[in-house]
Amino acid sequence: MNFTLENEQFTATIKSLGAELVSYQSKETGIEYIWNGNPEYWARHTPVLFPHVGKLKDDTLIFQGKSYSSTQHGFARDKEFTLVEQTDETIVLSLRFDEETLARYPFQFELLITYTLSAKGIETKWTVKNLDAQEKMYFGIGGHPAFNVPLTEGLTFEDYYFELSPKGMRTRIPFVVPYLDVAGKFDEEVEKIAIFHEQFHNDALIYETKGHTEITIKSDKSPHALTLSYDNIDYVGLWSPYPKESPFVCIEPWCSFADTTEDSGIFDEKSSVQVLQPLGVFETSYWISAK
Template sequence: MTVSIENGQLIVTVNEQGAEMTSIKHKETGLEYLWTADPQYWGRHAPILFPIVGALKNSTYRYEGKEYTLPQHGFARDRQFEVVAKEADRVSLCLKADEATKAVYPFDFELYVHYELGGEGLQVRYEVKNPAAKELLFSVGGHPGFNVPLTDDLTFEDYYLAFSPMKSRITLPLKGAFIDAAQKTLSATNTNLRLSHEMFANDALVFESKGLTKITIASDRSPHSVSVAFNNMPYFGIWSPYPKEAPFLCIEPWAGIADTLEATGELSEKLGIQSLAPGETFMTKYAITVK
């Protein structure tokens, strides 16, 4: 089932399966900003990444001497969430640990996903609670895809990425599905980056993020754009499938990251892993603004 929220400008639809946004539509223009999940390119819209972000080496990790298997980006995106609060312009959904999750991830947890509209934008907030008597190890992140081009008269290559603040950032190259941390470099995100499909020939572009970061997808030939802004997300990815010439782009804020080539497999040693003490709550968020 799906639920919808709206205000004077936008209508946002969320699927209870995976608590995944399936539509961000402007009420006046009818413009759809969120990727349509065409399966010939990528059959998702905006999956939630939990309890890991990215891939594990051999799809496995170790915790307290036992080995477990998790697919890329974890299991939350394929689980049924419960709607726990709903108003006209906001909705909250929750996923809690059960026998199925504990078979692959031996932790008690409560994952809340909050969507709230305001003006021309949408705030997406993740809240992770630890109800157990031991620490909770996890990662969480977003993976929203946006239609590029936003209108039929333009092409993917008509768009560019604008970064704010305009400064260089550390980029972490991928080797296969894993981070090659030894080859990290400084990337020229101090200028606009023209989009092309070939820029994703080595999969996603992965960056470190410090402080407030805003990434805008825009074109000089259109008044329409979409921005993603976040603060408490130490990494982000930018992705479109290659060699498919897919008409969408993902901007992905992450509190976590894929395994490095040197990863030991111990969950507590994983790069970007979050640790939450008993009874504590972790919160992070990102905002989507459209024109």
């Protein structure tokens, strides 16, 4: 099922499968910012990554000596969410644990995804609840929004670049695909990152991000741009499929990341894993704004 949000500036469409934003369009210009999900390149739009981000060792989650099969990015993106609340400019969708999820992820959870449309843009808010009154819950969560590049006719993929703010030194975490090499992370001066297909030959570019962060997709040949921003998300991945010459790029805000080359597969010992106390609640959000 699809749901529509609308205000004077924009319309947005969200589908119940995966609680995924599938359209964010300007009324004034007609520009569609969200990738259309053409399976020739990549069949998704803005999936949520839960209960973990990226790939686990041997696609296996190990907890308290028991192994659970869990493929890349977890199962939430392929589950039907339930409508909790909807207004003209806000929608709340929920996914709760059930027998199927417990066979893949041994925790009692509720995941709420809230979209709010305003003059500023569209906010995606994640709320993760541990519904167990006795046991801690371990999880990861992230976003994978894909944006059309070029944004307008007459420009090319290579006409665009990422601009990161605040500018300055950032810590980059390299890939030993499909795992991360945390021991090999390094600092580099980052403000502008050119967008071209070969840029992603070794998968995503991953950076640590602390505090307020803005990543903009822009071109010096156009006034139209898109910015993804947040205040409390620790990592970002910049990605486009390679070697396919796909007409989109992803800005992926992550609160955790894939297993590293050093991780054992034991989930509660995983690098960057998030922990919720019994009946605890985790919340964070990111904004997409456009012009």
